[in-house]
Each structure stands twice: as structure tokens, then as C-alpha cells.
Amino acid sequence: xxxSQALCTSFKQEILQGIHNFTSGxxxxxxxxxxxxxxxxxxxxxxxxxxxxxxxxxxxxxxASGTGYSxxxxxxxxxxxxxxxxxxxxxxxxxxxxxxxxxxxxxLIYNSSTTAGSANRAVAVLDFGxxxxxxxxxxxxxxxxxxxxxxIIRIA
Amino acid sequence: MFDMEVTxxxxxxxxxxxxxxxxxxxxxxxxxxxxxxxxxxSADPVLRQQAEAFRERMFYVIVHALNQAVxxxxxxLYNEFKKQGxxxxxxxxRKL
Numbered sequence: 001x002x003x004s005q006a007l008c009t010s011f012k013q014e015i016l017q018g019i020h021n022f023t024s025g026x027x028x029x030x031x032x033x034x035x036x037x038x039x040x041x042x043x044x045x046x047x048x049x050x051x052x053x054x055x056x057x058x059x060x061x062x063x064a065s066g067t068g069y070s071x072x073x074x075x076x077x078x079x080x081x082x083x084x085x086x087x088x089x090x091x092x093x094x095x096x097x098x099x100x101x102x103x104x105x106x107x108l109i110y111n112s113s114t115t116a117g118s119a120n121r122a123v124a125v126l127d128f129g130x131x132x133x134x135x136x137x138x139x140x141x142x143x144x145x146x147x148x149x150x151x152i153i154r155i156a
Numbered sequence: 157m158f159d160m161e162v163t164x165x166x167x168x169x170x171x172x173x174x175x176x177x178x179x180x181x182x183x184x185x186x187x188x189x190x191x192x193x194x195x196x197x198s199a200d201p202v203l204r205q206q207a208e209a210f211r212e213r214m215f216y217v218i219v220h221a222l223n224q225a226v227x228x229x230x231x232x233l234y235n236e237f238k239k240q241g242x243x244x245x246x247x248x249x250r251k252l
Contacts, residue, residue: 007166015164094187098178124166137174142187144167145194152167 003045003106005127006053007153015155019115020123022090022153024080037080038113040123042095042141043073044104051108051125058110058120067136068100076109084148087156091146097139105131107141124153181222189215 014020023037041058045051049062063071077093092109107126112119132139144150172179172187192214195207230249237246 005166007164012164096179126166126169128171132171132173133175134173135175137176138172138178140172140179140187142170142172142190144169145191147194150167150194152169154163154165154167156163156165 004052008122010056037078040076041112047105055122064104066102087148089151089154103133185218
């Protein structure tokens with residue numbers, strides 16, 4: 001079992017198929033042509049999970065659990081994609097599980113909207129490097145600066 | 157032949173955890189400042205110095221604003237708890 005940081009291969013294909021819409025204003029977007037973005041979520045997983053480039057969709061198995069955490073994870077706030085020089089990029093607002101007691105080794109960002117007939121398509125796997133734990137505290141994922149060299153999702 | 161390479165990648169991120177407390181205004185301000193200003197390694201030294209000074213100043217402005225927000229929210233909560241008949245909880249909050 002392992003968690004390997006990656007942009008999921010299925011996601012790369014789905015970009016070319018026009019399946020994901022990261023435009024700000026999630027909540028709508030059962031299709032990609034509505035003008036509002038899809039809903040993206042981030043779920044936490046334990047070290048028993050197997051996640052990596054080959055992950056194609058969110059699944060419950062080996063998801064983190066504990067006070068302050070609900071299965072499926074947090075809904076992310078999309079930041080409308082932009083460009084910097086020749087790089088296209090998108091970003092999310094930082095997310096926090098408040099007053100939580102959780103142990104997690106990694107996370108999966110996924111598209112919870114139903115797009116092209118299927119929901120919960122995987123986007124990216126985040127590897128924390130080691131178990132991260134809260135005890136009645138805040139579990140925060142801070143996304144990097146949204147620029148061409150650092151943004152969480154970049155196409156160069 | 158003509159080909160084109162497109163690279164899609166996932167960026168670095170941070171996981172920050174706390175035990176038996178929330179994040180402090182200083183911790184949150186550091187995150188905010190890091191998002192607002194990113195100084196390139198290749199930046200001109202003079203520009204870098206100015207950017208670093210601005211970043212430091214911004215850090216303290218944000219810390220101050222966050223502290224004000226915390227205090228203000230406690231006032232709201234203090235009054236809410238008092239209205240609900242929990243004067244002891246309200247008093248504990250006020251003393252924090």
C-alpha cells in the first residue's frame with residue numbers, strides 16, 4: 001500500500017475530453033458548458049490506501065476518519081484558471097478540518113460533479129510524506145502560490 | 157516532423173496541524189503572505205529587499221487584522237452565550 005503524489009493519468013485524458021471545469025463558483029456544472037465550475041472536493045486517506053497516477057475515481061476505502069471529518073472530505077473553493085506566461089494554472093482556497101481528531105497520510109482531489117455521465121473523477125493525489133495528525137485541533141491544507149512555477153495544478 | 161510536449165503537474169503544498177488549539181493569527185498571516193507575495197530566487201537584489209520589506213510589513217498588518225477579528229468574534233459569541241443563559245461560558249470567553 002502506498003500513496004504517491006501525482007496528477008492522475010485519467011484526469012490528463014479527461015482534460016482533453018473537456019470533462020473538468022475549474023471555473024470559480026462551484027455547485028453547478030453537471031455539464032461543462034454551464035458557465036459555473038464543477039464541485040471539487042478533497043478527501044483524506046490513511047497510510048493503508050493505494051493512491052497514485054493510476055487512481056481514476058474517489059472511493060471510500062481506507063479513508064481517514066475521526067471527529068470533525070466526514071466521509072468524502074471538504075468541498076474546495078475553486079479559483080478560476082488563469083495563465084502566467086505560457087503556463088495555464090488553477091488554484092484552490094486553503095481548506096481546514098476544524099476541531100478535528102484525524103490521522104492522514106495523503107489526500108485525493110476529485111471532481112464530485114457528474115460530468116460526462118460519471119461522478120467523483122480523480123484529479124490529483126497528494127502525498128503528505130508522513131502521517132499528519134490532529135488532536136482536537138485544526139487540520140489545514142495550504143495550497144501553494146498560484147503562479148507558473150508553484151500552482152497546485154499547472155499545464156506548461 | 158513537428159511535435160509538441162505539454163507537461164501537466166501538481167504543485168507543492170503544506171499540511172499544517174495543531175493539537176488542542178486552533179491556528180494562531182501569526183500562523184495564518186504567514187500563510188496569507190506566502191500566497192500574496194512570492195519572491196523569485198532570480199529577483200534583482202534591490203527589488204528583493206523591497207519585496208521582503210513589504211512582505212514583512214504586510215505580515216504585521218494581517219496579524220493585527222486577524223487579532224481584531226478574533227476579538228470581535230469573541231464579543232459576538234460572548235453576547236450570544238449570555239443571551240442563551242450561559243453566563244459562565246460567556247465569562248470564560250471574555251477572559252481568553
